[in-house]
Amino acid sequence: QLQLQESGPGLLKPSETLSLTCTVSGGSISGRSYYWGWTRQPPGKGLEWIASIYYAGNTYYNPSLRSRVTISVDTSRNQFSLRLSSVTAADTAIYYCAKEHYDILTGQRTTSDIWGQGTLVTVSS
Amino acid sequence: DIVMTQSPDSLAVSLGERATINCKSGQSVLYTSNNKNYLAWYQQKPGQPPKLLIYWASTRESGVPDRFSGSGSGTDFTLTISSLQAEDVAIYYCQQYYSTPYTFGQGTKLEIK
Numbered sequence: 716q717l718q719l720q721e722s723g724p725g726l727l728k729p730s731e732t733l734s735l736t737c738t739v740s741g742g743s744i745s746g747r748s749y750y751w752g753w754t755r756q757p758p759g760k761g762l763e764w765i766a767s768i769y770y771a772g773n774t775y776y777n778p779s780l781r782s783r784v785t786i787s788v789d790t791s792r793n794q795f796s797l798r799l800s801s802v803t804a805a806d807t808a809i810y811y812c813a814k815e816h817y818d819i820l821t822g823q824r825t826t827s828d829i830w831g832q833g834t835l836v837t838v839s840s
Numbered sequence: 841d842i843v844m845t846q847s848p849d850s851l852a853v854s855l856g857e858r859a860t861i862n863c864k865s866g867q868s869v870l871y872t873s874n875n876k877n878y879l880a881w882y883q884q885k886p887g888q889p890p891k892l893l894i895y896w897a898s899t900r901e902s903g904v905p906d907r908f909s910g911s912g913s914g915t916d917f918t919l920t921i922s923s924l925q926a927e928d929v930a931i932y933y934c935q936q937y938y939s940t941p942y943t944f945g946q947g948t949k950l951e952i953k
Contacts, residue, residue: 762890762933762944777941811889825937826880828901830889
């Protein structure tokens, strides 16, 4: 059974770079029918999709964060990662990684059916 | 970006009664080429990640009880819980995956009356 687990520092200072890794277990990150994404949720608030990546390196980004975000994949380690630069208090959130369905025939990403438990990242001086 | 607006923001329903949550998209999420609505519903319980309930606006994810149903097309969608159970207390989100960036509604908090 596929499982995802986020890892990374839980506390950052303003202007630092957030780096998170999602480890995929119980299956291969190189599956052709999947994308891998990051979504965040500020405490007590709603969900915001950040970015997604294919095992081959194809990426999608939320334009609102694009200038500060980099998503990458390491197929040898079955992991994908998120970097968010110049963080502020507004970036304080639970960060989730998730598996997205990808329809090879249509080239469309769709829903996220498997999610990690999330990791809380707090930005504070 | 496609703005997703849910109503109501919160809802209290008696056990065994019907709960209805609405979601409106800022533009149509219906792909005319395949006649599919690119709309999903997620359930999020406290301290847990979102759980996919419904995709293509009306297809239940495997393992989701049949008291959950989705309907609608174009810009107006509804999630219905036919007979509310205690374990259904959660926040429900709609999401469009018609175009990037994928966006979510603000959430509807469902409680027991």
